[in-house]
Amino acid sequence: MxxxxxxxxxxxxxxxxxxxxxxxxxxxxxxxxxxxxxxxxxxxxxxxxxxxxxxxxxxxxxxxxxxxxxxxxxxxxxxxxxxxxxxxxxxxxxxxxxxxxxxxxxxxxxxxxxxxxxxxxxxxxxxxxxxxxxxxxxxxxxxxxxxxxxxxxxxxxxxxxxxxxxxxxxxxxxxxxxxxxxxxxxxxxxxxxxxxxxxxxxxxxxxxxxxxxxxxxxxxxxxxxxxxxxxxxxxxxxxxxxxxxxxxxxxxxxxxxxxxADDQLQQLTSVARYVSEIANVNMPVNQPYVGNASFAHKGGIHVSAILKDSRTYEHIQPELVGNKQRVLVSELAGQSNVLSKAQQLGYELDAGKPATKAIIERIKQLEHEGYQFEGADASLELMLRQAISNEQEPFQFESFKILVEKSKNRPVVSEAIVKINIDNESIYMAAEGNGPVNALDNALRKALSRHYPGIEDMHLTDYKVRVLDESDTTAAKVRVLIESTDFEHTWSTVGVSQNVIEASWEALVDSIRYALYGKEKKLQTNERKESLGIVNH
Missing domain, CATH: 3.20.20.70 (Aldolase class I)
Known part of the structure; x- marks a missing residue:
């Protein structure tokens, strides 16, 4: 006993x-x-x-x-x-x-x-x-x-x-x-x-x-x-x-x-991350058992092996502690990485087809330009979906404008004006924020809220900027990573540009696109359950 x-x-x-x-x-x-x-x-x-x-x-x-x-x-x-x-x-x-x-x-x-x-x-x-x-x-x-x-x-x-x-x-x-x-x-x-x-x-x-x-x-x-x-x-x-x-x-x-209990042990990762969120302390990605990289695989040889049997490079099943296996895709990625990642996301890629090779080359080219997908799974998934399914985007971007005002007796105020198109309807929306990115986020979500009311459930939890080539000083490229959550899931997106606002917008748009995609998947799943007579309680 x-x-x-x-x-x-x-x-x-x-x-x-x-x-x-x-x-x-x-x-x-x-x-x-x-x-x-x-x-x-x-x-x-x-x-x-x-x-x-x-x-x-x-x-x-x-x-x-x-x-x-x-x-x-x-x-x-x-x-x-x-x-x-x-x-x-x-x-x-x-x-x-x-x-x-x-x-x-x-x-x-x-x-x-x-x-x-x-x-x-x-x-x-x-x-x-x-x-x-x-x-x-x-x-x-x-x-x-x-x-x-x-x-x-x-x-x-x-x-x-x-x-x-x-x-x-x-x-x-x-x-x-x-x-x-x-x-x-x-x-x-x-x-x-x-x-x-x-x-x-x-x-x-x-x-x-x-x-x-x-x-x-x-x-x-x-x-x-x-x-x-x-x-x-x-x-x-x-x-x-x-x-x-x-x-x-x-x-x-x-x-x-x-x-x-075993079912309680399966909550371990979500509880650890929840405590981290409430304490406002970033968890180390390599924290054992519950870290985001605990069961992440990047080397092509490793990925090829885990596709055959995960025990080759995992000491336990990640699901036992509520975590999940992740395959990282980068400029070092081999074909196995991309195929495995697509499979995890529910897409079947044929290794022999030119389209698959084109996706791999596209990833490597973007990484050469400064993108980093191993920390931005959501952006990678969106790119794979676009390449494989050619699905219609939930909205089309037309323009944005940012105004920043600083007066003598009040703090800096940022205002963003966003113009998007949904189903051939042009939507023009403005909002303020405590910074340019926050203002853009507020304006974009206001513009989307009538068509996608569930967008109110998500919010940004982390925002990181990294200068890619410091020798270029203020003209250097920057990479922006944004982490978002809807209190059930957390995802990360990436944007790269010489303009920090443009890089931020790119990552922000990906984050919201992914949120809308997640709600679409959940709706489809519920519809399938209802058709089978399965009811959620």
């Missing part, structure tokens, strides 16, 4: 200590809902009463039913004080959550230097605080801070901290590699010693300062830890926390532990 591992997510608390990450109460609530659907067992919400955001968050979660257990975070009572008079502990109780995490010192150096108290008083602080929360029927976990450094310096005292917590009624003691400097073999040895030296369930909480947080978490579980703490995408202070997006599939798919 598979051994079960409890997953403890601290994105909303420890993750927000990462540089550049700030979550509102609404942001935290949205993320919590997705984490709950993912199936994590514990969600650490923050420090009750410490700020208005956390106060609002703990208030809001009371109105909903959750599968996960919410956890309030705090520290042990202050030195030389009484637990039931400690404001921090009382705020945890007032939060009315089922579980609490208390951080306590496990390194004698920290007790003397940071707390400036005696080793005996530190143990009393831990015991009193846990016992007080247990009196109020909370599930209590002790985060034994700096446990591994403490064990290496004074193993007897570090173990005494764990025994003190257990004797006071702690449900879990969590061993923290707070400075992130411990190696996997040390983790395994020390966790084994901790399990042998105390009678309480053990958890692990690692940081990534040596790029080993995931490996250290796995080593701890293999030594007997039953709970893993971490964050989505590894967010956290300094170099981050252990990344649950890697830990969960490694435990479940590689080591045969039971963490979450």
């Amino acid at each position: 598979k051994k079960s591992i409890a997953i403890f997510d601290t994105t909303l608390r420890d993750g927000t200590q990462g540089e550049g990450i700030s979550l509102s109460a609404e942001d935290k609530f949205k993320i919590a809902r997705r984490l709950d659907s993912l199936g994590v067992h514990y969600i650490e919400g923050g420090i009750p009463g410490s700020n208005s955001k956390d106060i609002e968050f703990f208030r809001r979660i009371k109105s909903y039913t959750w599968n996960a257990r919410f956890v309030a975070f705090g520290s042990t009572r202050r030195k030389d004080s009484i637990a039931d008079q400690d404001a921090n502990l009382n705020r945890i109780i007032e939060a009315q959550v089922p579980a609490a995490t208390l951080v306590g010192k496990a390194w004698d150096f920290h007790v003397h230097t940071a707390l400036q108290t005696s080793l005996e008083e530190n143990l009393a602080m831990i015991a009193d605080s846990i016992a007080y929360l247990k009196q109020h029927q909370l599930e209590v976990m002790l985060d034994a801070e700096h446990f591994f450094d403490g064990f290496k310096h004074n193993s007897e005292y570090a173990l005494q901290v764990l025994r003190t917590a257990a004797n006071a009624g702690a449900d879990w003691v969590v061993l923290c590699d707070t400075n992130g400097g411990t190696l996997p073999h040390e983790i395994h040895q020390i966790v084994s010693a901790a399990i042998e030296g105390t009678q309480v369930k053990i958890g692990i909480h690692t940081h990534n300062d040596c790029e080993l947080a995931v490996a250290n978490s796995l080593a701890a579980v293999q030594a007997g830890a039953l709970q893993v703490q971490g964050t989505m995408n590894g967010y956290g202070e300094r170099c981050g926390n252990a990344n649950l997006c890697s830990i969960i599939p490694n435990l479940q798919l590689k080591l045969d532990y039971n963490c979450i």
Whole structure:
């Protein structure tokens, strides 16, 4: 029988200590809902009463039913004080959550230097605080801070901290590699010693300062830890926390532990990207399991092989974690890349036909001019569709004009005027924006909205400009990449020109064309389902 591992997510608390990450109460609530659907067992919400955001968050979660257990975070009572008079502990109780995490010192150096108290008083602080929360029927976990450094310096005292917590009624003691400097073999040895030296369930909480947080978490579980703490995408202070997006599939798919249900594991990629979007932090494309390039193939030999059997260059099926295989098409692409890409998109290309060779040559020519399709799948798909099917475009471009006004007492205002044609109807529309591209986007969508009302569901999420030849200074070609989403899917488009506005317009038009194409496909799919008597609920 598979051994079960409890997953403890601290994105909303420890993750927000990462540089550049700030979550509102609404942001935290949205993320919590997705984490709950993912199936994590514990969600650490923050420090009750410490700020208005956390106060609002703990208030809001009371109105909903959750599968996960919410956890309030705090520290042990202050030195030389009484637990039931400690404001921090009382705020945890007032939060009315089922579980609490208390951080306590496990390194004698920290007790003397940071707390400036005696080793005996530190143990009393831990015991009193846990016992007080247990009196109020909370599930209590002790985060034994700096446990591994403490064990290496004074193993007897570090173990005494764990025994003190257990004797006071702690449900879990969590061993923290707070400075992130411990190696996997040390983790395994020390966790084994901790399990042998105390009678309480053990958890692990690692940081990534040596790029080993995931490996250290796995080593701890293999030594007997039953709970893993971490964050989505590894967010956290300094170099981050252990990344649950890697830990969960490694435990479940590689080591045969039971963490979450298989159908929940298939949500992993979408949840990781959703959290990234809410946190306004770009995910590394090469992030394992959930990154956009995790199962991307560019080399012609690789692509030729995966067409025969994906196991040749993929260690798992991408769908197990909700990701998908991608074939990148570039100037390095061989025929296999283009054929595979077309097949993924639902098009059948005949390798022997001149049209196929023409498409490959066209891609290589465009890449030579500065286009890059490996990061702009939507533009590539549109080009393939146009070459293969000769479908009518949803609209025809006629002209655009941009006005930028700067006056003394007001900020810069951009206005775009767009003229397009739909079914022989000329449409002329103007709109303002906080920049030329935003104004163009607003004007184009206004022009399309009467014929394509669903266009309101999409928006741009990222905009990147890269100068292709810096030696040409202000006359240099630029490449613009635009990422867009409709909250179900995300896609990227590309434009290239010596004029940044023209390059932006090209990428923007592709983005909207792709959005309209996606809605057309969805409509066709629904129509086919209805014809077969299949009803969506």
